[in-house]
Amino acid sequence: MTGLRYVYAICRPFEAALQSQLTGVAGAPPGLLRHHGLVAVVSTVPERDFAEEPLRAHLEDLDWLTDTARAHQGVIDALTTVTTPLPLRLATVFRDDSGVRVMMETGEADFRRTLDRLDGRVEWGVKVHLDPVREPETVADEPTRAASPESRPTSGRDYLRRRRQSVRSDEDRWRQAEEFASRLHTALSGFAEESRLHAPQNSALSGLPGQNVLNAAYLVPRAQSEEFVELVDRTKDDVPGAPGIRVELTGPWAAYSFTGELSGEER
Numbered sequence: 001m002t003g004l005r006y007v008y009a010i011c012r013p014f015e016a017a018l019q020s021q022l023t024g025v026a027g028a029p030p031g032l033l034r035h036h037g038l039v040a041v042v043s044t045v046p047e048r049d050f051a052e053e054p055l056r057a058h059l060e061d062l063d064w065l066t067d068t069a070r071a072h073q074g075v076i077d078a079l080t081t082v083t084t085p086l087p088l089r090l091a092t093v094f095r096d097d098s099g100v101r102v103m104m105e106t107g108e109a110d111f112r113r114t115l116d117r118l119d120g121r122v123e124w125g126v127k128v129h130l131d132p133v134r135e136p137e138t139v140a141d142e143p144t145r146a147a148s149p150e151s152r153p154t155s156g157r158d159y160l161r162r163r164r165q166s167v168r169s170d171e172d173r174w175r176q177a178e179e180f181a182s183r184l185h186t187a188l189s190g191f192a193e194e195s196r197l198h199a200p201q202n203s204a205l206s207g208l209p210g211q212n213v214l215n216a217a218y219l220v221p222r223a224q225s226e227e228f229v230e231l232v233d234r235t236k237d238d239v240p241g242a243p244g245i246r247v248e249l250t251g252p253w254a255a256y257s258f259t260g261e262l263s264g265e266e267r
Contacts, residue, residue, distance in 0.1 A: 003044040004051070005094045008075045009085035009254070010104065010111050011039050012119075016082035025071045026050075033097060035104045038111055041079060042100060050093045059091070080254045084119050086111060087254050114259055122252035124218045124228060126188060127201070128181040130173060131210035131244035174211075177245050181214035184235050184247070191231055192218035196257040210244065217257035225252055 006025050013034065024030045028043040048054060058064045072090055079085040094100045104111070189195040200212040220228045232249050239245050 004047050005033075005042050005097060005100050006045040006050065007088050007092045007094065007100055007103070008041040008043075008072060009079055009087045010107075010115075011041065011079065011083045011085045012115055013037070013039050014083040018078050018082065022075065022078050023071070024075045025068055027071075030075050033100055035101045036108060038104055038108065040100050040104055041075065041085065043075075045093065050091070055091060055093070076254050080122065080252065084115060084121065085254050086114055086118070086259050087256055110260070118219070118255045118258060120222050121193065121219050121255060121258075122222050122225060123255045123257055124192075124220055124225070124232075124249065124251035125253065126184070126214065126216050126218065126232060127212060127248040127250075128177060128184065128214035129210045129244075129246045129248065130177040130213050131246055173244065174213075177213045180239060180245060183238070185214060185216055187235060188216070188218050188228070188231065191224075191228055192220050194219040194258055198257070210246075213245075219255055219258050220252075222252070 006028075008024065008030060018030065022029060024043040026043070026045045026049065028045065030041050030043045033040040033042050049058060058068075069090055076085060076087050094103065185195070185197070196217045198215040198217065200215050203210060203212065218228070229249065232247065236247050239247070
């Protein structure tokens with residue numbers, strides 16, 4: 001192999017074959033590098049893009065970063081169907097195979113310990129969102145209604161009263177969403193082997209409407225995933241009457257949230 005070595009994940013040797021048409025970062029198919037009973041999933045990437053200086057520049061390029069992350073995730077998803085991978089950080093690159101082997105040997109004890117803990121398990125993500133309440137009528141949508149006296153506050157006092165009512169309504173909806181999210185997290189944590197609470201997603205960054213109330217990950221045995229999904233579906237029936245509370249389930253994923261700081265360093 002020539003070029004730099006891009007490392008996707010560490011795993012134990014596995015028998016099943018990866019998809020024959022699977023391509024990874026920079027369009028290269030992933031291969032397996034074995035060392036001391038562990039396997040690094042790697043591909044060859046061009047130095048002109050992944051050496052230290054060009055890589056630093058590329059990481060500021062949102063389009064390039066999106067394409068690279070999508071290719072990286074595609075390999076991780078393919079691995080997750082056949083084994084338990086420990087994903088490494090995006091753009092973990094080494095000069096050659098010997099650099100990868102040194103990384104594997106240095107982290108061997110941690111890799112084995114984490115693989116033992118995560119073997120046969122997957123990660124499920126659950127989010128609770130509080131979507132904004134759509135105003136039934138706006139100035140743009142209903143010019144005739146907006147012009148009518150009934151639709152406008154009759155005085156400053158009337159305006160303040162309506163504003164207080166709106167604020168109280170928003171506070172009530174947020175409280176109900178938080179209480180529901182807490183009950184949901186307790187129920188799902190009781191089923192899962194481990195759980196992690198992540199910081200709420202910023203709607204401006206995620207592109208999703210509303211506010212993220214719960215952003216959690218759950219480690220579940222693969223064999224019990226169907227029961228976990230059914231549990232999430234049942235809890236949706238317990239959503240309170242407040243409008244706009246929405247539950248989102250994603251997965252199964254490789255156990256990103258439960259691998260600790262298993263990320264290689266460029267060498």
